[in-house]
Amino acid sequence: MDELTRKFGIRLKRLRTESHLTQEQLALMIGVSKKYVSNIENGRGNPTLTTIEKFARGLDVTASELLDGVDSKTS
Template structure:
């Protein structure tokens, strides 16, 4: 099972692609660097709540829409 950072990154990519926005454009809209967004999507960063909010605002979704499905109880 993927860790929470990887699952968050997968979910962010799903939402971003669903909105038809490139990583570069999302980074621009959120005031972040493209390589940062890329590393978040690859699960390489433990993203802060502030940056989750910035991405949600840029994607015009609620922060909760970016949250991955909860891991099974034995998969923490």
């Protein structure tokens, strides 16, 4: 896990919970496994551009919004 994937996981989890979705519901919506969503939220994943967009669509935000504040500079 590095800072970038850790922050992405935190961001994803926050947006998911704000959308009142469970990991399972989000996983079903975008066609991935619940385990995959859990791994990503725990910083253990490096999703591709197309997967990032799937997550964004499932959470009704743009890919750019999903990556807002997600960078590897420790802050």
